[in-house]
Amino acid sequence: METTPTHTPYGTPDAPRVAVRGEARLEVDPEIARIGITVSARGTDRREALADLTRRNAAALDLVKTYGEAVEKLETGAFSISPQLTKHGRGEKIRAYHGRVHITAELADFTALGELTTRLADLDLTRVEGPWWALRPDSPVHRRARQQAVREAVQRAREYAEALGTGLAALVELADIGAENTPAYGYGGPAGGMRSAAYAGAPDFAEDAPPLDLEPQRQHVYAQVNARFTMTPPELRASGAR
Known part of the structure; x- marks a missing residue:
């Protein structure tokens, strides 16, 4: 008759078990930055408001695209055009129309980022938010942190074993903390070397304001693992034994 092996979560005298936690905390430069761009238009006529919004949206997109490879991602988000009603009087009367388009741009060249941010903010009825600094999901920094956490767990377990001779x-066992519900990594990665370049081919905009001096925000990467090891049975002696 085959017997099922008994589970011994705490080990046995012949195979004592040690459980430890390994941790790693890294502080690195960001690799990418995202900015949010909101283009607006307002007018008493719906078609005119929409035409103004279309023109301003195209101007913002054209400006961003002149930065070429410095812009890694450019996406249009929400679009809206809505009537503004009068607050007083009988009945509902439309006072004006408001239009908005939200754009997101992602850059890896932080020198270009400061210049682009300033030029976008100089456009009519255009709001710029950010930058939001981040690491890429596949950044090697995440791997570095995980490996460092594992090495720290092994070292800690070895020190416990050495204390017992x-x-x-x-x-x-080796497991991530909360392995069943691990959050996805945010954007990010170690910053590459910044490069400075002139960008030609831009449409005729107003005289540019000085580029905004942006200081990248350092990113914190944290990794944790739980590890369990078996040890060679130690020879324990009572204190005072000769």
Whole structure:
């Protein structure tokens, strides 16, 4: 008759088990930055408001696109055009129309970012938000942090074993903290070298304001693992034994 092996979560005298946690905290430069651009238009006539919004949206997109490879991603988000009603009087009367388009741009060249941010903010009825600094999901920094956390767990377990005058025998388990509900990594990665370049081919805009001096925000990467090892049985002696 085949017997099922007994689960021993706390080990046995012949195979004592040690459980540790490994942690790693890294501080690195960001690799990308995102900015939010909101283009607006307002007019008493719906078609005129829409035409103004279309023109301003095209101007903002054209400006961003002149930065070429410095812009890694350019996306149009929400679009809206809505009537503004009068507050007083009988009946509902439309006072004006408001239109908005939201654009998101992602850049890896932070020198270009400061210049682009200033030029966008100089456009009519255009609001710029950000930058939001981040790491890429596939950044090697995340791997570095995980590996460092594992090495720290092994070192901690080894120190416990050495305190008992023995050593580690085998790895039993290695797991991320909250492995069943691990959040996705945000954008990010280690910053590459910044480059400075002149961008030609831009449409005729008003005289540019000085580029905004932006200081990239350092990114914090944190990794945790739980690890369990078995140890070679230590020879424990009572204090006072000779």
